[in-house]
Amino acid sequence: MAVSSSSSGSANALACFHASLLAPQTRRTAVASASPRRDSVRMRASTAAPVELKKTVWVWTENRQVMKAAVERGWSTFLFGSKDLGEDWSSTARINPLFIDGPEIFDGENQKVAEISQVSSPRELELVQPDNVEVKNIVIDFRGGWQVIPAENIVAAFQGCRGTVLAVSTNSTEAQVFLEALEQGLDGVVLKVDEMDDIIKLKDYFDRRNEAKSQLPLTKATVSKVEVVGMGDRVCVDLCSMMRPGEGLLVGSYARGMFLVHSECLETNYIASRPFRVNAGPVHAYVTVPGGKTSYLSELRSGKEIIVVDQHGLWRTAIVGRVKIESRPLVLVEAKDNSGDDTYSIFLQNAETVALITDDTGSSGRTAIPVTSLTVGDEVLVRKQGGARHTGIEIQEFIVEK
Incomplete structure (x- = not known):
């Protein structure tokens, strides 16, 4: 897989959190529903329950207030460009730090957990394929203005695979596009922002779509x-x-x-x-x-x-x-x-x-x-x-x- 370089030693930080998002079907499970026979208006409905789908979100920020907003909402795993910054932020909140080193992401035990790849052309998109994946998580930075169609191609290519695919988003609206591509969406997003408003909006989006935990009593x-x-x-x-x-x-x-x-x-x-x-x-x-x-x-x-x-x-x-x-x-x-x-x-x-x-x-x-x-x-x-x-x-x- 072609992997782009990113500035090492950067003071950038990623706030990583997980949220549940209900979708009509998961990437690993295709749900086929046959249309019931419609003999009359008085009929039975399908009892098939929606399937819960987990989404991963990483927030990339240099703003301590954005970090605090994430922690206040229960999101505590952070990724840093330097260990000094990780230790500094750890002194103000109980967090689980991860670290960026060039195009790679490592945990506290120096184990590689993700790779970052830039995609700005169809050829580069073709290189991001399941057979080329060597790590659990893949972070894709779509360049060149096209987002929706490349994201749909990635969803189609990685269906049924165990790897987690995330896309870099510069605001909550872009994040929603990636999370809904081809209905299933990518496995998650990297929200690269310095404004708390995008954190709030994305959290609100998850709350509104978190149907599995929001069954209404009738x-x-x-x-x-x-x-x-x-x-x-x-x-x-x-x-x-x-x-x-x-x-x-x-x-x-x-x-x-x-x-x-x-x-x-x-x-x-x-x-x-x-x-x-x-x-x-x-x-x-x-x-x-x-x-x-x-x-x-x-x-x-x-x-x-x-x-x-x-x-x-x-x-x-x-x-x-x-x-x-x-x-x-x-x-x-x-x-x-x-x-x-x-x-x-x-x-x-x-x-x-x-x-x-x-x-x-x-x-x-x-x-x-x-x-x-x-x-x-x-x-x-x-x-x-x-x-x-x-x-x-x-x-x-x-x-x-x-």
Whole structure:
């Protein structure tokens, strides 16, 4: 493998940390999912759980404040260009120092743990191949302006290999590009920055995408009222992602109880499947977005992130591609949790393609119940949470909603 040189004896430092990032499939495991038979709207959803994928991030910095920001977030392995600097920084924080020597990276026992390679042409990219790898970790510094396509080529070339491949990123946005290349992404990034803002943004990115540890608790609620109420302005949310049977958005008239509204991924005799769409409800309704927040449906815009949830509470983020607001006939649905203490409500368009998600553990095997077939006594899934909100953020205050 062609290895570039870097300035030895540099005062540069790398802050190394690991974070978990959920992805639909790992580099080592291809997950093939066959489309389930769509005989009716009442059907079972896939129970396959997402696979957890570990990502490695090294932060390259000369800024002590950036180092402190990493330590405060639990990241404690650092790489230094000089042992003097490593000892200096070790005096202010409990860290695990590693060291750069030219194009190579060593641990405290002088064992080589990584090599650094510059890639600025297709020929240099070809030299970075699994058969040429002699160390556990490979750090690639993409030069010449091209990043996405070379990163995708590396992901394809190294799939199934044990080596860890990282790319040098000069900001959190570039890091995200490398982490998502060909959906799986590289194994990690080297974040070469001197601003704490990039540390914060990348950590926030991992927090928002760390779906494996963020399963949302859902509970059953019993439908107590179904009433056609007249016309209203309802919102269709079209995503830049496909949804599977059993997935939808959390929507509700009250933030204290959000209904799981199914996507239009199911085919019928009268209309084609639209697996990117959720006919979510009227403009006033709340919808769950990342960060434990809610947004009004009327506030959604192209490019905004939203949370897609399945009937088991597993969630993932998706990007809003388009929002359509149109006047349509509405139906009011009210439901009570099984304790009988709280009542939740939601307005939905009165159409066969609009459905609420129910638990699939019962004998009926139903997953989605169309609002046109919904009756008193049916059980649907809701998410219970705090009701008081300020700009979508949950707060502690007295509130009455009815």
